[in-house]
Amino acid sequence: MKRGGASMRLAGLVKKEFLQIVRDPSSIAIAFVMPIFLLILFGYGVSLDADHVPVALVAESHSADTADFFASLEASHYFAPIRMTSMAEADVALRQGRVNAIVHLRENFAERLRRPNGAPIQVIVNGVDANTARLAQGYVTGAWGAWLTRWAGQRGMDLITPVQLQQRVWFNSELRSRNYLVPGLVAIIMTLIGALLTALVMAREWERGTMEALLVTPATMNEILLGKLFAYFALGTGGMLLTVGLAVGLFDVPLRGSFWVLWVCASLFLLAALGMGLTISTLARNQFVAGQIAIIATFLPAFLLSGFIFDIDSMPPGVQVVTHVIVARYFVAIVQTLFLAGDVWSVVLPNALALVLMAAIFLGITWHKSRKRLD
Amino acid sequence: MSPVLEARNLALAFTAGGRTIQALDGVSFAIEPGRVTGLIGPDGAGKTTLMRLAAGLLVPNAGSIHVLDLDATLDSLAVQAALGYMPQRFGLYEDLTVQENLDLYADLQGVPRSQRAERYGELMHMTGLAPFTRRLAGRLSGGMKQKLGLACTLVRAPRLLLLDEPTVGVDPVSRRELWVIVDRLVQKEGMSVLLSTAYLDEAERCAAVVLLHEGRVLDQGPPTAMSARMVGRTWAVTRPGQRNRDMQAALDGQPGVVDALVQGEHVRLVIAADSDVAQVLSHAGLPQAQVRPLPPRFEDGFIDLLRRSVPAGSAGRNMDAAVGAGNAGDGPVIRVDGLRRRFGDFWAVDGVSFQVQRGEIFGLLGANGAGKSTTFRMLCGLLPASAGSLQVAGLDLRHAASTARGRIGYMSQKFSLYGNLSVAQNLVFFSSAYGLGRRAQQERLAWALAEFELTAQTDQLSADLSLGYKQRLAMACALMHRPEILFLDEPTSGVDPLARREFWQRINALARAGVTVLVTTHFMEEAEYCDRLAIMAAGRILATGEPGAIKLLARTAANPEPSMEDAFIHLVEGNANKEKAA
Numbered sequence: 001m002k003r004g005g006a007s008m009r010l011a012g013l014v015k016k017e018f019l020q021i022v023r024d025p026s027s028i029a030i031a032f033v034m035p036i037f038l039l040i041l042f043g044y045g046v047s048l049d050a051d052h053v054p055v056a057l058v059a060e061s062h063s064a065d066t067a068d069f070f071a072s073l074e075a076s077h078y079f080a081p082i083r084m085t086s087m088a089e090a091d092v093a094l095r096q097g098r099v100n101a102i103v104h105l106r107e108n109f110a111e112r113l114r115r116p117n118g119a120p121i122q123v124i125v126n127g128v129d130a131n132t133a134r135l136a137q138g139y140v141t142g143a144w145g146a147w148l149t150r151w152a153g154q155r156g157m158d159l160i161t162p163v164q165l166q167q168r169v170w171f172n173s174e175l176r177s178r179n180y181l182v183p184g185l186v187a188i189i190m191t192l193i194g195a196l197l198t199a200l201v202m203a204r205e206w207e208r209g210t211m212e213a214l215l216v217t218p219a220t221m222n223e224i225l226l227g228k229l230f231a232y233f234a235l236g237t238g239g240m241l242l243t244v245g246l247a248v249g250l251f252d253v254p255l256r257g258s259f260w261v262l263w264v265c266a267s268l269f270l271l272a273a274l275g276m277g278l279t280i281s282t283l284a285r286n287q288f289v290a291g292q293i294a295i296i297a298t299f300l301p302a303f304l305l306s307g308f309i310f311d312i313d314s315m316p317p318g319v320q321v322v323t324h325v326i327v328a329r330y331f332v333a334i335v336q337t338l339f340l341a342g343d344v345w346s347v348v349l350p351n352a353l354a355l356v357l358m359a360a361i362f363l364g365i366t367w368h369k370s371r372k373r374l375d
Numbered sequence: 376m377s378p379v380l381e382a383r384n385l386a387l388a389f390t391a392g393g394r395t396i397q398a399l400d401g402v403s404f405a406i407e408p409g410r411v412t413g414l415i416g417p418d419g420a421g422k423t424t425l426m427r428l429a430a431g432l433l434v435p436n437a438g439s440i441h442v443l444d445l446d447a448t449l450d451s452l453a454v455q456a457a458l459g460y461m462p463q464r465f466g467l468y469e470d471l472t473v474q475e476n477l478d479l480y481a482d483l484q485g486v487p488r489s490q491r492a493e494r495y496g497e498l499m500h501m502t503g504l505a506p507f508t509r510r511l512a513g514r515l516s517g518g519m520k521q522k523l524g525l526a527c528t529l530v531r532a533p534r535l536l537l538l539d540e541p542t543v544g545v546d547p548v549s550r551r552e553l554w555v556i557v558d559r560l561v562q563k564e565g566m567s568v569l570l571s572t573a574y575l576d577e578a579e580r581c582a583a584v585v586l587l588h589e590g591r592v593l594d595q596g597p598p599t600a601m602s603a604r605m606v607g608r609t610w611a612v613t614r615p616g617q618r619n620r621d622m623q624a625a626l627d628g629q630p631g632v633v634d635a636l637v638q639g640e641h642v643r644l645v646i647a648a649d650s651d652v653a654q655v656l657s658h659a660g661l662p663q664a665q666v667r668p669l670p671p672r673f674e675d676g677f678i679d680l681l682r683r684s685v686p687a688g689s690a691g692r693n694m695d696a697a698v699g700a701g702n703a704g705d706g707p708v709i710r711v712d713g714l715r716r717r718f719g720d721f722w723a724v725d726g727v728s729f730q731v732q733r734g735e736i737f738g739l740l741g742a743n744g745a746g747k748s749t750t751f752r753m754l755c756g757l758l759p760a761s762a763g764s765l766q767v768a769g770l771d772l773r774h775a776a777s778t779a780r781g782r783i784g785y786m787s788q789k790f791s792l793y794g795n796l797s798v799a800q801n802l803v804f805f806s807s808a809y810g811l812g813r814r815a816q817q818e819r820l821a822w823a824l825a826e827f828e829l830t831a832q833t834d835q836l837s838a839d840l841s842l843g844y845k846q847r848l849a850m851a852c853a854l855m856h857r858p859e860i861l862f863l864d865e866p867t868s869g870v871d872p873l874a875r876r877e878f879w880q881r882i883n884a885l886a887r888a889g890v891t892v893l894v895t896t897h898f899m900e901e902a903e904y905c906d907r908l909a910i911m912a913a914g915r916i917l918a919t920g921e922p923g924a925i926k927l928l929a930r931t932a933a934n935p936e937p938s939m940e941d942a943f944i945h946l947v948e949g950n951a952n953k954e955k956a957a
Binding site for chain 1: 389427430431432433434451452455456458460461462463464465466467468469470471475478479480481482483484485486487488511527531
């Protein structure tokens with residue numbers, strides 16, 4: 001009897017993978033529900049900008065100057081000021097967490113404002129949430145400077161400032177954190193599909209005994225692996241398109257670089273992620289362990305150490321070294337550049353090269369470790 | 376003709392958790408073409424390892440295995456292209472339909488598209504799956520899954536078919552149907568089949584058997600040759616006015632006794648080759664018992680071989696100490712009336728009623744999914760009933776579930792031991808869970824270690840015990856608080872026949888001491904050891920009574936001495952016909 005060859009076997013395997021993806025609720029959850037959840041969360045929910053920071057305003061005596069200064073704070077959308085009559089009251093409010101900062105003007109504020117050595121204002125910040133505290137501090141300083149310049153100008157006085165600040169924000173002029181969080185999500189979502197889902201479905205084949213049945217067919221190990229790669233590559237590409245589409249269409253994130261460069265780099269990253277998923281499945285043959293390893297070794301690092309949320313340059317030197325083995329790091333750098341700055345080849349090329357290397361390493365390990373044996 | 380499979384001095388050891396297990400040790404045998412060869416042995420005998428070696432999935436430490444004149448280890452791809460192999464769980468994708476599973480395996484086996492329609496037709500006809508091609512494999516019953524697994528293995532007719540425990544967990548009707556299919560494959564297509572099983576009664580259906588025990592070949596040849604050795608050594612012993620169970624206890628462990636089993640209305644006695652039956656009986660204090668010769672079975676030969684290395688023990692000698700103080704009084708200890716339990720719109724248990732007397736061994740016999748375990752969980756107060764009444768030890772489970780649980784010992788299918796605790800720690804934990812004080816605990820611990828012969832294993836982790844020892848420990852844990860009633864859920868699945876006999880010796884001793892025992896099983900054989908039993912299918916009881924009476928239900932002119940399996944199939948098929956008519 002004439003027998004069909006490798007192409008028939010591969011087509012059968014790929015078809016099987018797609019049928020399983022469509023029928024299995026956990027695949028749907030990881031491939032479609034999680035990405036949409038993350039997109040909505042990061043698109044609408046999470047913001048690293050401080051807005052409407054509650055601030056207590058305390059003036060020990062009221063004058064036109066204090067009223068004018070407070071009015072300028074109230075006009076700013078950075079603050080949600082609450083006027084209070086005494087420091088004691090403001091102190092309680094800060095301790096209870098009702099305000100994040102106190103702006104305190106002394107009794108002699110108006111009088112000292114006109115003296116050569118100037119008037120001090122006291123700013124007390126709740127340092128528990130260090131990030132918001134730093135932002136609140138900066139905003140108050142900025143607001144104070146702006147008010148002072150205006151105040152001096154109105155009175156025809158020269159404010160002696162030897163250095164003039166001319167500030168320009170490049171690439172993300174509105175300083176919207178969404179603009180760099182949402183593109184970074186491509187890396188997270190592709191890690192979910194490429195590493196976590198792939199490791200889980202491979203482990204499931206071992207657990208349910210179907211792998212044993214596949215191994216005794218004429219299909220080679222390479223064909224079995226290629227079938228998986230093919231199906232989950234397609235699924236990962238779908239996740240990428242979904243994220244990019246929603247980022248540009250729904251969240252108004254600009255895509256300044258070339259879409260095709262993004263596509264190529266995403267494919268490289270996806271190969272590396274699939275390589276990690278398959279490598280994990282050669283180590284762990286039950287779904288629980290495979291899931292644990294995939295989350296700890298791929299998903300969490302992609303979240304925390306890739307520069308997706310936390311800037312790598314501000315991490316401690318030791319941690320910075322570690323980030324070099326995190327595949328997502330290279331891809332996050334590429335995505336953020338392509339979306340916000342454009343095709344900056346000096347960033348894209350070296351990072352893409354790193355992705356090629358990582359993909360080769362992980363796929364190489366998989367190829368090397370997977371034999372048509374059970375032991 | 377040259378053999379289709381030949382193993383020479385095969386050896387393979389695994390290391391797991393710092394322990395080395397010699398799965399196979401110097402195994403040699405050959406399989407002749409065109410017939411069914413049975414690979415027979417209990418769990419852990421090395422059957423699956425041998426199958427995997429034959430399929431080129433494992434590499435032996437020593438020796439060689441040739442399949443269809445190819446070296447299975449060096450030439451594994453060629454071997455895999457030539458043979459058909461069905462692994463233990465059938466290798467089906469549960470989220471694919473019957474048709475999609477077939478298509479996948481046809482693609483993998485390279486069956487040309489032009490030939491598929493015809494082949495599928497044959498396979499569906501043979502397995503009776505034609506009406507279900509669009510159903511998901513996960514939604515099939517155990518028996519149908521097994522047949523689909525077989526069909527997938529057969530999409531391209533192989534010259535050699537390897538079936539790894541195809542009949543485990545499958546109801547007796549499907550088991551019979553599988554054998555019909557296998558026999559036809561051998562006769563019509565000239566296929567060679569190697570089939571592994573832990574059911575000793577299946578050996579008699581094979582043309583040849585290889586008997587494996589603890590990684591070694593104990594015997595090989597036609598099964599009739601093995602039972603022929605036992606001719607003149609198997610007897611039915613009866614004595615009016617004496618309970619079979621007491622006679623069995625008297626015979627167990629006596630010189631010249633190889634095996635003594637309660638078999639419905641008589642005790643089945645197997646004696647040593649050089650013994651005389653009258654002498655054996657008088658030695659056991661039963662000189663007046665009546666004996667008649669019985670035809671030997673395959674299992675007799677197996678037990679005889681095993682007894683040469685493992686002499687009969689003294690299990691169950693101290694069971695009186697297991698009995699609690701509350702074991703006085705008459706009347707039924709368990710009363711179940713109109714019990715029902717629903718899961719969604721499916722009635723897992725649908726109107727079950729029975730009563731169990733004190734000191735009785737009552738069996739629930741049924742295939743997987745018949746509702747046995749659900750009934751059990753309700754009796755233990757682990758699952759509330761949807762309808763009906765339940766009384767255990769005089770207590771209504773609806774109101775006093777936790778008090779009732781204190782009087783019940785429960786041993787679950789999976790033994791429920793803490794694998795990372797030692798034997799002694801497991802025993803102490805279970806006794807403290809039942810509220811035993813420190814002194815009582817020490818006393819019970821000493822009793823359990825002695826009665827269950829676990830003294831040498833006291834400090835061993837229970838995960839590292841062999842299956843037979845795990846079973847002993849699980850039973851000891853269930854008895855620590857001296858329960859009046861013992862529930863045993865599939866207690867002997869997979870353990871070897873000697874461990875099973877020892878286990879039943881203990882059960883019998885408990886019953887003699889007044890403990891009421893309720894046991895579920897899917898082994899037809901074991902049903903014979905019960906005083907009374909209920910046969911369950913699809914959530915209902917089809918028949919209740921003594922084993923002998925139940926067997927009589929299937930008596931016909933053609934089959935004057937039906938087995939328990941005959942009776943079971945008769946009842947299940949009768950029920951199915953009734954439902955079809957209704």
